[in-house]
Amino acid sequence: MGARIQLTTELRRKDFLGCNYRPSHPVIRPPWAISESDFQELCTGCNACIDRCPTSILKKARGGYPIVVFDNDQCTFCGGCAEVCKPRALRREEGNPPWTLVASVNASCLSSAGVTCRICGDYCDARAIAFKLAVGGKATPVIERSLCTGCGACIAPCPVRAIRIQ
Ligand code: SF4
Ligand code: SF4
Ligand code: SF4
Structure with missing residues (x-):
């Protein structure tokens, strides 16, 4: 006990x-x-x-x-x-990517409410965020996984914190 x-x-x-x-x-x-x-x-x-x-x-x-x-x-x-990192818990080696994480956008994105916002796209140097036009003038952000580096640059500027790295 x-x-x-x-x-x-x-x-x-x-x-x-x-x-x-x-x-x-x-x-x-x-x-x-x-x-x-x-x-x-x-x-x-x-x-x-x-x-x-x-x-x-x-x-x-x-x-x-x-x-x-x-x-x-x-x-x-x-x-x-x-x-x-002396104990080598972080190990940067040839051909070893930093991680395989990529960004994803959730339902709280302002575009779901019909609000025009393209802030995340403006911050993405990798140009991994495209905006898909939908009926009613909505433009929904779509992340191209093969281009996303998982850098997280799009996360902080999003006014509703709709982006996560997973
Ligand atoms: S910016 Fe990224 S790679 Fe550079 S020290 Fe910070 S976590 Fe590491
Ligand atoms: S910055 Fe946020 S709210 Fe604006 S389009 Fe991107 S994910 Fe949606
Ligand atoms: S994590 Fe970086 S590369 Fe991926 S969509 Fe966001 S800004 Fe672009």
């Missing part, structure tokens, strides 16, 4: 130790992260990647591990985070 209470306490301590950000949806590890189980094995929660990120999109989350939060900026794929 005593051991069980101690284990629970330890888990709680680990969960909340240094945790500044608690996401409400599946977490995104920094680019070039190795498999989740190996990542948790190797990452020491040292903060080096977080401190290095020029766009400040890396945050310390549950367990002390870093995650990507696109609330204010995007990933430029500069590689800085992987460069400073």
Whole structure:
């Protein structure tokens, strides 16, 4: 019984130790992260990647591990985070893509209500967002998965936060 209470306490301590950000949806590890189980094995929660990120999109989350939060900026794929990751939990190697994540638009997009908005398209350097014209003058954003890099540049500017990276 005593051991069980101690284990629970330890888990709680680990969960909340240094945790500044608690996401409400599946977490995104920094680019070039190795498999989740190996990542948790190797990452020491040292903060080096977080401190290095020029766009400040890396945050310390549950367990002390870093995650990507696109609330204010995007990933430029500069590689800085992987460069400073000593335990190699982030591993940038030849032919190894940063991730396979892409953006998707949900039903709260203003175009669903007939409002004209093309902000996300303006921010997409990869030109992965096209606007499909529909009856009634609506123009719905459609993400071309083969072009989307998952950089997240379209997320923060969206006035209703209708875009997620998945
Ligand atoms: S690649 Fe650069 S911009 Fe992207 S998370 Fe790493 S340090 Fe930040
Ligand atoms: S910025 Fe947001 S609301 Fe505007 S078109 Fe894009 S997804 Fe829709
Ligand atoms: S995540 Fe980046 S590449 Fe993909 S649609 Fe958004 S801005 Fe374009």
